[in-house]
Structures are given as C-alpha cells and as structure tokens.
Amino acid sequence: MELSERKLKILQAIIGDYVRTAEPVGSRTLSKKPELDYSPATIRNEMADLEEMGYLTHPHTSAGRVPSDKAYRLYVNALMEKKELSKEEKNIIAERLHSTTDEFEKTIEHAASVLSEITNLTSFALTPKKSEDVLKFINLLPVDEDTVVLMIVSESGKVSNKAVHMSVPYTDENLQLLSKTMTYNYKGKTISQALTNNIIANFETDIVAMSGLAEDVMPNFMKTLEDMLNVNLYMEGLTNIFDIPEYSDLSKARSFIEMLSQKEELTKKLIERDDGIIVTIGEENPEDIMQDCSLITASYHVDGKLVGKIGVIGPTRMKYGEVTSIIEYLTDNLNNTFKLESGGNEEDE
Amino acid sequence: MELSERKLKILQAIIGDYVRTAEPVGSRTLSKKPELDYSPATIRNEMADLEEMGYLTHPHTSAGRVPSDKAYRLYVNALMEKKELSKEEKNIIAERLHSTTDEFEKTIEHAASVLSEITNLTSFALTPKKSEDVLKFINLLPVDEDTVVLMIVSESGKVSNKAVHMSVPYTDENLQLLSKTMTYNYKGKTISQALTNNIIANFETDIVAMSGLAEDVMPNFMKTLEDMLNVNLYMEGLTNIFDIPEYSDLSKARSFIEMLSQKEELTKKLIERDDGIIVTIGEENPEDIMQDCSLITASYHVDGKLVGKIGVIGPTRMKYGEVTSIIEYLTDNLNNTFKLESGGNEEDE
DNA sequence: GTTAGCACTCTTTACCTTCGAGTGCTAATC
DNA sequence: GATTAGCACTCGAAGGTAAAGAGTGCTAAC
Numbered sequence: 001m002e003l004s005e006r007k008l009k010i011l012q013a014i015i016g017d018y019v020r021t022a023e024p025v026g027s028r029t030l031s032k033k034p035e036l037d038y039s040p041a042t043i044r045n046e047m048a049d050l051e052e053m054g055y056l057t058h059p060h061t062s063a064g065r066v067p068s069d070k071a072y073r074l075y076v077n078a079l080m081e082k083k084e085l086s087k088e089e090k091n092i093i094a095e096r097l098h099s100t101t102d103e104f105e106k107t108i109e110h111a112a113s114v115l116s117e118i119t120n121l122t123s124f125a126l127t128p129k130k131s132e133d134v135l136k137f138i139n140l141l142p143v144d145e146d147t148v149v150l151m152i153v154s155e156s157g158k159v160s161n162k163a164v165h166m167s168v169p170y171t172d173e174n175l176q177l178l179s180k181t182m183t184y185n186y187k188g189k190t191i192s193q194a195l196t197n198n199i200i201a202n203f204e205t206d207i208v209a210m211s212g213l214a215e216d217v218m219p220n221f222m223k224t225l226e227d228m229l230n231v232n233l234y235m236e237g238l239t240n241i242f243d244i245p246e247y248s249d250l251s252k253a254r255s256f257i258e259m260l261s262q263k264e265e266l267t268k269k270l271i272e273r274d275d276g277i278i279v280t281i282g283e284e285n286p287e288d289i290m291q292d293c294s295l296i297t298a299s300y301h302v303d304g305k306l307v308g309k310i311g312v313i314g315p316t317r318m319k320y321g322e323v324t325s326i327i328e329y330l331t332d333n334l335n336n337t338f339k340l341e342s343g344g345n346e347e348d349e
Numbered sequence: 350m351e352l353s354e355r356k357l358k359i360l361q362a363i364i365g366d367y368v369r370t371a372e373p374v375g376s377r378t379l380s381k382k383p384e385l386d387y388s389p390a391t392i393r394n395e396m397a398d399l400e401e402m403g404y405l406t407h408p409h410t411s412a413g414r415v416p417s418d419k420a421y422r423l424y425v426n427a428l429m430e431k432k433e434l435s436k437e438e439k440n441i442i443a444e445r446l447h448s449t450t451d452e453f454e455k456t457i458e459h460a461a462s463v464l465s466e467i468t469n470l471t472s473f474a475l476t477p478k479k480s481e482d483v484l485k486f487i488n489l490l491p492v493d494e495d496t497v498v499l500m501i502v503s504e505s506g507k508v509s510n511k512a513v514h515m516s517v518p519y520t521d522e523n524l525q526l527l528s529k530t531m532t533y534n535y536k537g538k539t540i541s542q543a544l545t546n547n548i549i550a551n552f553e554t555d556i557v558a559m560s561g562l563a564e565d566v567m568p569n570f571m572k573t574l575e576d577m578l579n580v581n582l583y584m585e586g587l588t589n590i591f592d593i594p595e596y597s598d599l600s601k602a603r604s605f606i607e608m609l610s611q612k613e614e615l616t617k618k619l620i621e622r623d624d625g626i627i628v629t630i631g632e633e634n635p636e637d638i639m640q641d642c643s644l645i646t647a648s649y650h651v652d653g654k655l656v657g658k659i660g661v662i663g664p665t666r667m668k669y670g671e672v673t674s675i676i677e678y679l680t681d682n683l684n685n686t687f688k689l690e691s692g693g694n695e696e697d698e
Numbered sequence: 699g700t701t702a703g704c705a706c707t708c709t710t711t712a713c714c715t716t717c718g719a720g721t722g723c724t725a726a727t728c
Numbered sequence: 729g730a731t732t733a734g735c736a737c738t739c740g741a742a743g744g745t746a747a748a749g750a751g752t753g754c755t756a757a758c
Contacts (some may be wrong), residue, residue, distance in 0.1 A: 411708045
C-alpha cells in the first residue's frame, strides 16, 4: 500500500496530537481539524490502513490510535519541521553558557542543565574523549626529599598531575633530565599512542644513568595517562520524568531511574554513538530497558578536534522537531564557545 | 506516667516488628512472643498508655500501632544494641576499600557503594573539607610564550593546578622569583587563611619589580584556592528506595529523589553536621522534605586532620542498631586506610 | 492487676454497574 | 468509486456496594 498525501497528513496530525496530550487520538478529534476536512468514518478507514502498515497501534479496541516507533521514525526522517528557538530560549542558553568565564567543566554542566530545563527531559553531557589529545609538555618537580610531582600538559590545555613517591634519592639534575627525555619522546604523540607504543625502550641508556628514577616515574606516568582518558558524565533533570504521564507508573519510573543510575554503561553507550545529531527511537535501541525511550545525542567539538557528547533521553513520545533544534543550537553555541576560548584556559580540577 | 520495664519491652518489640515488616503491629501478634507472656488485652492497655505518652501512633482505629519518632529516638538512645558485623560483611568492606591501591577519591566512592549495598539504603560520602589543609609549595611553570601553569601542593598531598594565560611577557627568572615569593608567604597557611588574609600586600615591592606578572597570577591563585575547597559528593544506591514499602507511593518516591537531586543543598547540610556518628530522626530534621526520613552520618579523618563525611538516608523505619554499627566499622576502616597511606599518594584527577 | 468477650471501626478487596469514547462494519449518498 | 451516516459493539475508567479481616476500646469477670 502507498502512503498517500492524505495518509501522511493524518499521520502527522496523530503524532502532533499524541505528542502534545499523551492520549490516544480518535477519529472524531482529527476530523474537527481544519486541515483534515473529512468525516470521522473516512479518517477511520485511513487509520485502519495506517495500522495495517505498522504506523499506528491500538492500546485496546475502543481507544484511539497511537503512533508506533515506525511512525516516529518516518516523522523524524521526513515530516518534522525544525523549530526556530524563541528569543527567550536563546537568551537563557547564552546566559548560562557564558556565566562561567573559563571553566570548561562548569560550562558543560551548565549546557546539560539548560538543555534539561528547556526540553523538560533528562539531559546529559559527556566531556570530550581525550584519546586524541596531544601531549605537549611533561615535567617533574621536586616537593619533598622523597616526593616529586609529575605534571603532564596536553595541547587541549588540560593539565594533569600526580604526586609520585620516590623509592630512591633523586637529584634536581636527574629530574630535569628525565623531564626533558620524556617530553622529547612523548611530545606530539596522542595519549592513546603514548599508551600503546611503549616508548620507554627508546631511552633505556638514560634510564640506566638515572639509576631507577624512571622506574618510579614511568608506572605513574602511564597511570596518569589512563586517568586522562576518563570522561565525566553530567546528568540533569532526572526528576523531570515524574512529570511525564508515561512514567506515572512506579515500576516504569523505577526502571528508568535504574537505567540512568548505571553511569558506566551509559557513558560507554554514549561515547560510542556516531557524531552529529543521532536519534534512536524505542525499539531501535538495542538495550531491553530502553525499548520505551528515545535518545537524542549530538557531538560538540573543542578546538575543532576533541569530541564530546550531549543529549537527552525521554519517552518515545517527545517533541523531536523542537528537541533536535534545541540541541543543534546548543552544540553550535558550544562549538563557538570552545573555539573562541582557543584552548589553554581550561582548568584541571 | 512512668515507662515501666514492661512498657519498654513492649515498645522494643513493636519497634523490632515494625522495622522488620513495615506493618502496624497488633496486640495479638505481640502476645504470641515468648518474652511478652501477657494477654492481648493487657498489651492493648499498655499500648494505649504508650500512645498517650507519644511513643506510638495509630494510622487508623482498626490498625495496629506504629512507633513514633519519639520512640525511635528512645530506641536509638537507650534500647538498641550494636550488632557485630558478620565475617562476610567485614570481608566485603575490606575487599572493596583496598581494591583501589592509592586513589583517594575512588576509595571514598567505594566506601559509599559498599555502605549502600550492605544496608540496602541510599548512601553518600563527602570528600574532606579542605579549608584546614595547609599549603606546602607553590610553583609556576613555563609552558608557552604566553601560558604558564600554576601549581599548588598542600600537606594532604593534594596537587592542584591551573593554566594561566599571561598578558605580559615573562622570563623564567621572574617566574622563579614569584614562585618563591608566593611559597614563602603562603607556606604553612591553611587554605582558608590564605583566602581571607590578603597577603599580596606583603610583597608589593617584588610585584613592582615583576611588572604585572603577579597581576596575572594572583587572581588565578585565589580562584584555584577556592576550587580546592570544593568537596565532592558521591551517592550510591539511590534506587534502593524503590524496594522500601514506604516509597511504593509514586509521589513519595518522587519527593525523595527530588530531595537527593539537589546536590548543593545536600552537600551543605552534610558538611555542617557535627562530627562523630549523628542520627537525626524524622521530624528532628529541620527540612520539610525530610520529615519522613532518618539521616545517619559519621565523619572520617584523613591523616588525623581533614574531616570527611559518610552516611545513609532512608525511612525513619530503619535498622538503627545495625546501620550505625556498619557505619562505625566502616569509618574506623577508612580512618586506618588514610592513616597508613600517610598522605602524599593521592591523586588530583 | 489481668483477662475474656464483644461491639465497633476502618481498610482492603472483589464485584457490579454505568458511562463514555471510539471502533468496525454496512448501507446509503455524493 | 470514494465518502459518509448510522449503529451495534468493545473496552476501560469511575463509582458504589458488600463482605472479609484485622485490630481496637470498653466492660465485666477473674
């Protein structure tokens, strides 16, 4: 069967109404709409067709129709319209993103919180994956007789450090030498390169000269690099789901919150999603517990390179057009913010 | 009216039963207990007395009795018994706390998670308040032509840093000089002292010599000190409340989760609680939204000095004896862990 | 002081009825 | 041939009633 112009119009109207009210939509309601000037009976026939084609379902015989995941997919691909954000919304976003002058993590956190406020959904933001971040500078600083601080600076401006307990005495010259050797060997390498290619072999001769200094430092260096790969997950508006009729059932609310409590799994899932704005609807999600949810994610770029993620999660019944427009606007804004700051000003908390 | 021996026994039995079953306790059930060898009628009379005295309440005429907050308070103060932890529980705690060799924050996080697992309640842990942490060492390191890294090391072993954008050219000698001047002026001061006493006036002459260098660095220094005061709140087992009958009502579960979502307020409240094991029951909590909850917190010490908090939150109907014993054991364990590590090995993520 | 007995209260659960929204089908209409 | 009016039918939501069960408070007896 073909999807006639009229069927599309009806489907669009059903989706629009259902998204707004969360109530199954009946033929009478639709026939009252000016753009659908047909009798309820005609519309019922069309709806029966749409149901047969898999775009609509029936909670029970005497209820109206509800869009299926397939219908939402069609809607997202072809029917939905982008929505220009209101002046007010734009103002809120601008205000929140720039209220914190130079703290990268805070800006990300605020982006998530403003997103959940405007969409009334649960939002999250992931700080950028650092595996492609390039090492710039490595230094060892004396603190105690038996403690030095290892410091690693990357191109993105991130500074990481670790206090290292020394098992052997050291001299300032040795520290200097090791710092320079390490910088020489690792500068320009990405973190993931540094972690996989064990460059330590390259400066074996020096190591011998430094009598065990490197043996204290290198494991800590590797450990710190690993830590630098960790991303942070921010989540905001978790309690927004309590205002969504789909979750007025305790067991549903429970499984939603339980799903979002598993931060590691969630982080992994988000990090693996493709770049750009990605919408996955209900059953399109591989996870059992997400069959009733839609997930919209987008990626933002820091300095045009490192990639972070931001997005929302909610019931399949959501305002896809509006939400994707908001996320698009927000990521554009983030990209600009992190371009202007041009790296080097973020802070390692 | 006096609280006779028998009344106390009855009250204790009611609390015990109610805590276990979450059902109001009737006179018949009590009279069946071997330690209460009285007829239901006798027990009813005593219960009526206890109700008059404010230790029991009645959900409705034909229901059994439920302990009041006042009863729980009496129980916590006088009736409850400490419970020796099982071998298994001790093992779990030991295993989890020491699985992470030297990462302070991870240890705290694991402490919270093991606490929620053993108690089946929602737990939280707060990293230590750093205001009394003593500054040890301040350094400025050249990175770029226009970027230096400010590094602050404290006695507790915490290393903080911040990339500072320089508006004027600098020389290595100037950096060295400023580092030394700052270390000289701030070493031995606590962070809160450093923040309140504006010592900058003391080295004004040097500042002039360094032509604006300090003007770039000092605001960042202050900002970083402020950041060092931030504590982290870890929360675990949020979804445990869904297994508690008291929260089988959606609106109750909702307000519980909403309360715990307000992390700033919660952090502030927790940080302000006295040291030692503190139990606040229901109405003893000043906040409206916590009238149905009990909060048990304890403090742990790092290096015998810095104080962090850990605890649980749950319904007033909780196993006070068991939970306080667990928390006590756990904090003892934490105190030992952080004494043995003797500072200097933690990591600044 | 303790207890047996009994009327009373109140919640919970099940069951029934009614109401209304909406459908699907058939036959009439444009 | 597409559209529409008409109508029987289905199902869930809401409200009302009744019975069951748990527990109390009181009185009078022990």
